[in-house]
Amino acid sequence: MDVNEFERGDSFPQSVGFRRSRREGEEGQPTRRLAYVELREIIGLSLWAGQMLLQNGASSLRTEETTHRIGTGLGCDWMDVIVTPDSLIVTATDGEDFRTKARRVVRLGANMGRITALSELGHAVAEGRADRAQVQARLRAIDAAPKDYNRWLVVFLVGLACAAFSRLFGGDWPVFGVTLVAASVAMFTRQELEKRYFNRYLVVATVAFIGGLLASGARLVTDAANVNIAIAATALLLVPGVPLINSAQDFIRGYTGNGLRRGMSGLLISLAIALGLVLAIQFAQVLTP
Amino acid sequence: MMAELGPMITILLDAFWAAVAALGFAVLFNAPRRALPAILLAGALGHATHTALVMVGVSVEIAVLAGALLIGLLGEFFQRRMRIPRVVFTVPGVIPMVPGSLAFGAMEKLLGVLTAPPDVAAELLARASVDIIHTGFILMALAVGISVPILFRHQKPAV
Numbered sequence: 001m002d003v004n005e006f007e008r009g010d011s012f013p014q015s016v017g018f019r020r021s022r023r024e025g026e027e028g029q030p031t032r033r034l035a036y037v038e039l040r041e042i043i044g045l046s047l048w049a050g051q052m053l054l055q056n057g058a059s060s061l062r063t064e065e066t067t068h069r070i071g072t073g074l075g076c077d078w079m080d081v082i083v084t085p086d087s088l089i090v091t092a093t094d095g096e097d098f099r100t101k102a103r104r105v106v107r108l109g110a111n112m113g114r115i116t117a118l119s120e121l122g123h124a125v126a127e128g129r130a131d132r133a134q135v136q137a138r139l140r141a142i143d144a145a146p147k148d149y150n151r152w153l154v155v156f157l158v159g160l161a162c163a164a165f166s167r168l169f170g171g172d173w174p175v176f177g178v179t180l181v182a183a184s185v186a187m188f189t190r191q192e193l194e195k196r197y198f199n200r201y202l203v204v205a206t207v208a209f210i211g212g213l214l215a216s217g218a219r220l221v222t223d224a225a226n227v228n229i230a231i232a233a234t235a236l237l238l239v240p241g242v243p244l245i246n247s248a249q250d251f252i253r254g255y256t257g258n259g260l261r262r263g264m265s266g267l268l269i270s271l272a273i274a275l276g277l278v279l280a281i282q283f284a285q286v287l288t289p
Numbered sequence: 290m291m292a293e294l295g296p297m298i299t300i301l302l303d304a305f306w307a308a309v310a311a312l313g314f315a316v317l318f319n320a321p322r323r324a325l326p327a328i329l330l331a332g333a334l335g336h337a338t339h340t341a342l343v344m345v346g347v348s349v350e351i352a353v354l355a356g357a358l359l360i361g362l363l364g365e366f367f368q369r370r371m372r373i374p375r376v377v378f379t380v381p382g383v384i385p386m387v388p389g390s391l392a393f394g395a396m397e398k399l400l401g402v403l404t405a406p407p408d409v410a411a412e413l414l415a416r417a418s419v420d421i422i423h424t425g426f427i428l429m430a431l432a433v434g435i436s437v438p439i440l441f442r443h444q445k446p447a448v
Binding site: 057058059062110111112113114115116119120123147148149153154157158159160161162163164165167168169187228229231232233235236237239241242244245246247248249252253270274277278281 | 302303306307309310311312313314315316317318319320321322324336372373374376377379380381383384385387389390392393394396397400428431432433435436439440
């Protein structure tokens with residue numbers, strides 16, 4: 001999706017001049033303060049921020065609040081934001097004028113660094129510390145920012161996290177080693193598949209299969225109970241923590257529909273993990289009778 | 290002497306491995322570098338609380354609720370102090386408490402139902418159901434625990 005869509009400059013509505021002359025300075029009526037083109041820029045920037053929040057794993061309330069803060073902070077009288085897990089509709093109001101824009105949000109993931117930067121930007125705008133040009137520059141910077149951590153560091157630390165899980169589940173040291181290797185390879189596979197934009201459930205099931213198959217190798221060094229620990233710990237790198245926790249937050253804040261949808265995708269991801277593991281276990285039994 | 294040190298060492302080791310697990314997920318979710326120490330602290334304290342409570346005989350669900358509540362409160366504290374959204378601390382923080390082993394056990398038993406003789410299958414199904422119920426309640430305890438601090442916020446909403 002083209003995040004800079006608002007900059008393409010769709011044509012200026014011809015009716016604006018008429019509406020302005022009719023409304024401006026009328027007694028008792030709310031008056032416009034912004035040019036129509038300014039309203040367009042504000043709505044584009046707010047929508048861009050909201051879109052990035054949804055894409056990177058923000059809850060519905062955070063998305064709505066931050067989008068609203070940027071809109072009103074940049075000069076709208078009000079901004080209504082309708083948030084769903086995969087789309088946004090924003091109406092910016094200025095006096096009696098308004099503009100509405102909808103956007104589909106695709107490529108969902110989790111990037112806490114971006115959520116932090118966007119939240120911070122929302123507060124900066126609300127406190128009058130950033131104008132339109134600065135907001136645009138900062139959104140562009142946030143959009144272009146690479147991840148904070150080198151991909152190999154992520155592979156290693158996620159592998160180590162799963163190995164730590166095997167300790168928490170009561171596994172022994174050979175299992176720790178097997179889990180470290182299996183989860184690191186699985187994480188590397190996940191990065192490669194995600195780069196190629198495969199279906200998210202296919203990615204999860206494939207990664208669970210590869211991780212489960214490698215973790216089953218633990219049967220060469222230890223007993224059945226420990227093999228199960230290795231497989232369970234390896235699969236945890238896929239745990240849908242962000243959708244499930246966002247689902248709970250959405251329910252509690254009254255976004256019931258969004259909570260249901262996010263909970264459902266969390267459940268489907270869990271089922272995809274189970275599918276991958278089932279296949280891996282069957283395969284492992286065939287390979288090592 | 291050892292009888293007193295034993296549980297302490299268990300809890301410390303537990304806190305250590307929970308911190309390692311939280312670090313992995315913090316990096317996976319690209320948490321800001323300056324938030325990492327707080328995330329490790331939240332993950333370690335939350336999981337250690339849960340383990341200590343289980344060791345003194347509290348049910349797993351209540352122990353997880355207490356651990357998650359602590360993580361939620363820490364998240365609230367760090368959010369105000371560092372101006373970083375609380376989700377950055379709470380999500381990696383609670384992940385060490387996700388009942389992965391239990392969920393896997395349930396799945397394995399359900400698979401067994403497919404191939405086992407009828408009487409064994411019924412037994413497996415019953416045991417799988419127990420595991421599933423525990424997993425569900427633990428997940429709910431996690432979600433509710435970290436969300437409790439939000440319920441008591443009294444600031445004016447932005448929208």
